[in-house]
Amino acid sequence: MFYEPKKKNHGLPKNPFNSLIIPRPIGWISSRDEQGIHNLAPYSFFNAVSYSPPTVMFSGGVGSAADGMKDSVRNIETTGEFVCNLATWDTREKMNKSSQTVSADVDEITLSELTAISSELVGAPRIQEAPVHLECRYLKSVDIPGWTEADAYRVIFGEVIGIHIDDDFITDEGLVDVAKMLVIGRLGYNDYARVDSDSLFTMNRPG
């Protein structure tokens, strides 16, 4: 089949786009507002974009937010800091719960029955239950225009200035044991994938 997204002529019951860019890593973003209220939300329009310095991005829907801006985006632009926590099989339900749309004055870490712990280099909290935390300093925002105002997105870029890895997930050989972490990724619709010892395989690059 072939379709043109703008014409919405895929003829399928649901937009297939999110099922084609998969699996997407989930940036489970913790931040705080100027009053210090904690915020937490998952973003699967998320990725790493460079190594040196390590840089990550996530993209927040402007039109889908209650007041035209996701709380995570507003907090990060205001305070200049955030943390990306790694979502895993063990925290999947709480990760999902943290995607609830609630008013900005609600502490979403407490709401999701998770534990906030302080970071080393930024004021934004980390999620104790996550095995990896990337402490980030805000770099810049880029607006992605939508077909309508409601379709617009704002991309936040951040430099990773501190990285925590739970020592339980480092092998005797010094490798990160992602199969043990049971990391989850987002597929299309409401589907997810899990990295485990059955799904993981290794290929050496040629040359």
Ligand SMILES: Cc1cc2nc3c(=O)[nH]c(=O)nc-3n(C[C@H](O)[C@H](O)[C@H](O)COP(=O)(O)O)c2cc1C
């Ligand atoms: C797995 C998952 C991935 C999501 N990815 C995104 C995303 O990339 N961009 C977005 O705007 N919303 C995304 N959402 C929805 C947000 O998490 C939700 O709107 C949340 O309430 C935003 O919270 P905030 O306003 O506290 O930042 C996702 C939800 C889930 C469950």
